[in-house]
Amino acid sequence: MERILYLSLFILCTLHGVLDGAHFRGGILSWRPLNNTASGSTAQILVHQRYFWNREWGSFSVPYCTEANVAAQTPIPVGAYMTCLANCSSSNYPSGGLSANMITTDCDSNPIIQSWAGEHYDTLTLPLTTSITIGYPSSAWFASLYIGANDPWSIVSRMNLALRPDGLINSSPVTTTLPVVFYSTLTPIVHIVQMADNDGTDILICRWSNSASTTNYNRYDECGGICMGLPPSTVLIGSSCTLSFTLPTANLYYACALQIEDFYNTSSTTPMSSVPIQFLFYAYNPSASACAQRPSITSARPNKACIGIPVGVQLNETVIAQTYCPGQTIVDFVTSSPIGMTHSAISNPSSGTWIMTLTWTPVSTQSGPQGFCAGAIDNSSLQSDPWCITFSVGFISPELIQSSVAPMGNISQNQTVFSIQTTMAAKRPSRNGTYIHFTDSTNNTVVQIYDCSSAPQVTYINFTIVIRFPVAPWIPGHSYFVTFDSGVYELFLRHSVFD
């Protein structure tokens, strides 16, 4: 099978003269209905492709991308197609496939990353009988891989539009990653791959991609030459998509290929869809002069926050990194961005603080969840943990009515119930990472954080959000403020406690 793919790719090479070998660096596929309420026998499905390429991918009109190509939304002329690979007669998915030509979103000239990333969206009208595997198998991965050097790639997704038990059309899981994640050799690593889903109640599980094309859920080779591309002792906990491993050899890349699958409930044994995520780890030996502490991203928004933003309004978001040693500088932010988001040069407004500003005006075709990830890299090639947020485009958050807070002003020490009214019916966010913080302003310590997506202490009833503390944490004489993560603003409410 792999040989045949290689041959057909060879023909493409001859025709287009653009695919010049070892340039694939990973990718992500996903899809969702524009409206998950079925009407009639077809549905409009938005299909998303994101790939990472080698920046030094020769013979393009833009041989080495720069931030100017991100701003100009320069096409990446891949000249290939994501085609139907299994059970194709169940659908009218285009027989020639969907173009894999990208719009440039990220360009990274860091010598270790050298990545050129982009994405491509299509909207298809497909029959609800569709139960197909789509994907982009081709060649090749690059040479500096622990497993899979110069091998063909395969990246595939399962799309099944049969109605779910709740009568809705399914949306696939979504995920984000940096193209290359750096870790020190011989150090036990725990790496979490983000998983999310528009269908808030779905159970998400990730598993290793595999090439068992007669038995796997996709009925197709899911990973080409990089199946199980991490050291054999790697442990994957599927329910949280957590990888535990130690990278044995420095200056090598390790490819990771996973499928994220959504199940209707805990008793379901067959997933409703399957989406791939393929990316790289890079192993290094820290130099003697490197700081003992990696940089970290300390932006105001917490990692994994989900933020509602309107269409057509310019967003200015700062990514803030912290360094910890004299002489330690941030030389690069590696990113994975939506189309049209630009990245400023890095500034250093004060000692140990490094800032990059993101600017983005989402357009209406970007409505829905749009992921962004960043990692800060210092002058010794130490990389921070990834910081990923989801922008929910076109989602207008209900506004909180500040004057409606109950109780107001001074509260009693045993006060455990708070409520606030909203301008429109509010509902629990379907994704993790939207928080309510209660902070002791006397010593600026957070006394309580509730994740609004899951905390049972936070309830949403029509126009009211109610927060119930199991135990009141208040200290007499202290004052507290409450911070709500929300669309594009934060709201501060003051309370003082008396006894």
Ligand SMILES: *[C@@H]1O[C@H](CO)[C@@H](O)[C@H](O)[C@H]1NC(C)=O
């Ligand atoms: C989704 O489709 C249903 C059924 O056709 C319709 O009633 C509903 O208004 C649509 N929702 C949106 C947001 O367009």
Ligand SMILES: *[C@@H]1O[C@H](CO)[C@@H](O)[C@H](O)[C@H]1NC(C)=O
């Ligand atoms: C192929 O598609 C048909 C029609 O939707 C479906 O009934 C069948 O289960 C599919 N087969 C596989 C292997 O997915």
Ligand SMILES: *[C@@H]1O[C@H](CO)[C@@H](O)[C@H](O)[C@H]1NC(C)=O
């Ligand atoms: C899971 O969903 C199926 C289909 O709706 C249902 O029959 C079953 O009772 C559900 N199981 C659980 C544990 O909720």
Ligand SMILES: *[C@@H]1O[C@H](CO)[C@@H](O)[C@H](O)[C@H]1NC(C)=O
């Ligand atoms: C972002 O900055 C631009 C230019 O300074 C400004 O016009 C715009 O209002 C800002 N956007 C927000 C949401 O503050």
Ligand SMILES: *[C@@H]1O[C@H](CO)[C@@H](O)[C@H](O)[C@H]1NC(C)=O
């Ligand atoms: C890089 O940072 C380290 C501290 O983290 C410092 O000791 C070293 O001198 C710096 N190297 C260069 C080349 O600037």
Ligand SMILES: *[C@@H]1O[C@H](CO)[C@@H](O)[C@H](O)[C@H]1NC(C)=O
């Ligand atoms: C709150 O309590 C403080 C101290 O007891 C008092 O000085 C203040 O006037 C009170 N504020 C309100 C709004 O009741």
Ligand SMILES: *[C@@H]1O[C@H](CO)[C@@H](O)[C@H](O)[C@H]1NC(C)=O
């Ligand atoms: C708090 O305590 C006061 C008296 O100590 C009592 O009257 C009041 O009902 C209590 N409030 C709550 C919410 O338990």
Ligand SMILES: *[C@@H]1O[C@H](CO)[C@@H](O)[C@H](O)[C@H]1NC(C)=O
């Ligand atoms: C959200 O967080 C809760 C509590 O930490 C966890 O149980 C749940 O699995 C998380 N859900 C997702 C989709 O990550």
Ligand SMILES: *[C@@H]1O[C@H](CO)[C@@H](O)[C@H](O)[C@H]1NC(C)=O
């Ligand atoms: C700050 O106040 C909280 C209670 O509001 C207390 O639990 C904590 O110990 C205090 N922290 C410091 C550093 O004083």
Ligand SMILES: *[C@@H]1O[C@H](CO)[C@@H](O)[C@H](O)[C@H]1NC(C)=O
């Ligand atoms: C919420 O609103 C609905 C529709 O207006 C109403 O039927 C329901 O009783 C309300 N629920 C509560 C708890 O007020």
